[in-house]
Amino acid sequence: MNGSVTPEVDWRLGIVLAILVLVGVVASRLGRLDVGRDTVVSSLRAALQLAVVALVITAALESLWGSALFAAVMLVVASWTAAGRMGVPRRGPEQVVLVGVALGAGALPVVALILGSGVIPFNGPGLVPTAGIIIGNTMTAAVLAGRRAFDELERSFGAYEAGLAIGLTSPVSSFEVLQPSAKEALSPGLDKTRTVGLVTLPGAFVGVLLGGGTPLEAGAAQLLVLVGLVAAQAITATVLLRQIAQARLVRSTLADRYPNG
Numbered sequence: 001m002n003g004s005v006t007p008e009v010d011w012r013l014g015i016v017l018a019i020l021v022l023v024g025v026v027a028s029r030l031g032r033l034d035v036g037r038d039t040v041v042s043s044l045r046a047a048l049q050l051a052v053v054a055l056v057i058t059a060a061l062e063s064l065w066g067s068a069l070f071a072a073v074m075l076v077v078a079s080w081t082a083a084g085r086m087g088v089p090r091r092g093p094e095q096v097v098l099v100g101v102a103l104g105a106g107a108l109p110v111v112a113l114i115l116g117s118g119v120i121p122f123n124g125p126g127l128v129p130t131a132g133i134i135i136g137n138t139m140t141a142a143v144l145a146g147r148r149a150f151d152e153l154e155r156s157f158g159a160y161e162a163g164l165a166i167g168l169t170s171p172v173s174s175f176e177v178l179q180p181s182a183k184e185a186l187s188p189g190l191d192k193t194r195t196v197g198l199v200t201l202p203g204a205f206v207g208v209l210l211g212g213g214t215p216l217e218a219g220a221a222q223l224l225v226l227v228g229l230v231a232a233q234a235i236t237a238t239v240l241l242r243q244i245a246q247a248r249l250v251r252s253t254l255a256d257r258y259p260n261g
Contacts, residue, residue, distance in 0.1 A: 017043070057128060067124035071111075071131035078139040079103055086146035087251040098249050099142065099240070106138045106236030107131070110228040119224060133225055134232050137189065141233035142240050145185035149178045149244050150251040153258065161260060170259040175245035182237055189233050193226045 028036040060066040079100035088095045115122040163173025243249045247259040
């Protein structure tokens, strides 16, 4: 036994994956969740995407420029995905670019600080996973912040119009409506940070252990990631909410009446 705890890529892996997909389908059927087809499609899509990504990452890690290009592609895909999930029109590039600005405003300074300080080596193997974790989680924060902000604006549109009636500008009035939703959007990340090690052992911690690192090194890596995520998500949510308040980002269902005045 060599002490490695990485999965063996052989026929056993295929069987286990097939059983897990089947369990998900059966559970969906028994619970009348109506996600059996989605479970199969998502699993097959994940397998294909991960196979392709594994090949691409192998090539990208050979050079710093290749890794930087791969990180840039991740940011573009995250921006496109977040815009769609928020209900922002993606027919033209403007709205997607604005979402990308919000994601980049949160992710890029954090990644630059982590790698530039030398805490994590500034090379391909250091850049790709760090950028992937930060960008992925800022995308999640952006989607939550955007959805809840637009939902709140639709639900409280009368309050927004009342603000206009008493002389507030549209950005000020809308931000008064949107602002309470910001904290709720950041709650999942803050809760994860509060309970790390007690309820969950997140990916960075497990990844360092699987890579042969010590528990102390794993804990340091995870702490760095979690604190960085809190900062990145806060910046992203702030920039995104300001864009929505200024009506630069507008959900399709609000396009005919917002901004008003």
